[in-house]
Amino acid sequence: MAAPRVLVLRAPGTNCDVETAHAFELAGATAERIHVGRLSENPALHKRYQILCIPGGFSYGDDIAAGRILATRMRHHLDDMIHHFVDSGDNLVLGICNGMQVLMRLGVLTTGIQTPQMASVRGDEDSVASPSDQSWDGESDWSSFDVPPATLTWNNHGRFEDRWVHLAVDKTPCVFLKDIDQMFLPMAHAEGKFVARDADALEQLRAAGRLALRYCDSSGQIESETLPFPTNPNGGDANVAGVCDASGRVFGLMPHPERHIDATQHPFWTRRKTQPEHGDGLQMFRNAVQWFA
Numbered sequence: 466m467a468a469p470r471v472l473v474l475r476a477p478g479t480n481c482d483v484e485t486a487h488a489f490e491l492a493g494a495t496a497e498r499i500h501v502g503r504l505s506e507n508p509a510l511h512k513r514y515q516i517l518c519i520p521g522g523f524s525y526g527d528d529i530a531a532g533r534i535l536a537t538r539m540r541h542h543l544d545d546m547i548h549h550f551v552d553s554g555d556n557l558v559l560g561i562c563n564g565m566q567v568l569m570r571l572g573v574l575t576t577g578i579q580t581p582q583m584a585s586v587r588g589d590e591d592s593v594a595s596p597s598d599q600s601w602d603g604e605s606d607w608s609s610f611d612v613p614p615a616t617l618t619w620n621n622h623g624r625f626e627d628r629w630v631h632l633a634v635d636k637t638p639c640v641f642l643k644d645i646d647q648m649f650l651p652m653a654h655a656e657g658k659f660v661a662r663d664a665d666a667l668e669q670l671r672a673a674g675r676l677a678l679r680y681c682d683s684s685g686q687i688e689s690e691t692l693p694f695p696t697n698p699n700g701g702d703a704n705v706a707g708v709c710d711a712s713g714r715v716f717g718l719m720p721h722p723e724r725h726i727d728a729t730q731h732p733f734w735t736r737r738k739t740q741p742e743h744g745d746g747l748q749m750f751r752n753a754v755q756w757f758a
C-alpha cells in the first residue's frame with residue numbers, strides 16, 4: 466500500500482499543524498503542511514492528496530467567529546478542493562478543533578439533515594418562503610433564510626477552557642473512530658459548544674450515527690442528557706464532541722487527538738503501573754491510513 470498523502474491546511478493563526486502532520490506520519494501517511502494562500506495560487510495542488518486535515522489554532526484570530534473566515538475563503542476560492550475531498554467518495558477529511566469549526570461553518574458535517582426555514586421554526590408555517598425567495602435583497606423578512614441544523618458557539622462559561630476529557634464513541638459510520646470505544650484527550654477551545662437547531666435536528670443526527678463522539682465520565686457511558694461541567698467542558702447539547710458526515714469519511718472533533726499520540730503525553734503517565742504502547746489519539750490517524758489499504 467502506498468502511503469496516503471495528507472494535506473494539512475495552514476492559515477494565519479493555525480498553531481497545531483506541526484504536531485498534526487507528525488501524528489499522520491507516525492501512523493504511516495505522508496503529510497505536508499500547505500498554506501491556504503499556496504492553494505489559491507495553484508488551485509490544482511490539492512489533487513496530489515487523499516486526506517485533507519484542517520488542524521487546530523486560531524485561524525484569522527477567530528475574528529467574526531472561530532473558523533468563519535477560513536471557511537468563507539475556502540467556499541469562495543477553493544470550491545474544487547472541497548468537492549475533491551468531500552464529495553468524490555475516495556478521500557477523507559478531518560477537522561480538529563478550529564478545523565471542526567471550519568467544517569461546521571462550511572456545513573459539510575450536517576448535510577442531509579432536513580432543515581425547516583426560519584418561519585416554520587417559529588411556528589409561522591404560512592409565511593415560509595419558496596426556495597426562489599432565498600436570495601436576500603436587503604428588504605426580505607428573515608423568514609426566507611435556512612437555519613443550519615447545528616452550529617458551534619461559545620462555551621457555557623464564556624471562557625477558553627483547556628483540560629483533559631473522557632470521550633465515548635457512539636455507533637457511527639465514522640472511518641476515523643473504527644474500533645475505538647473510548648479516548649482520553651485534551652480539549653482547548655472557547656467556541657466548542659455544539660448546539661442543535663432543535664430536538665428534531667438533534668434526533669436526526671443521532672439516529673444517523675452522526676454524533677460520533679461524546680464527552681462522558683470515566684466509566685464511558687454515552688448520556689443524552691447534558692452532563693455537568695467539567696465532564697462536559699462546554700455545555701454542548703447531548704455532550705457532543707465530534708460529528709461526521711453520512712458517509713463517515715468527513716469528521717470533525719473539538720478535542721485534540723494529535724496531542725495524545727505518545728503514552729507519556731498522558732497527564733498521569735508517571736503514576737500508571739503499565740504503559741500502553743501509544744496515546745489514545747494515534748488510532749484515529751492509523752484508521753485513516755488503513756482506510757486506503
Ligand SMILES: NC(=O)CC[C@H](N)C(=O)O
Nearest residue numbers: 521522562563654655656
Ligand atoms: N485549539 C483550537 O483549535 C482552538 C479553536 C478556537 N480558536 C477556539 O478557541 O475555540
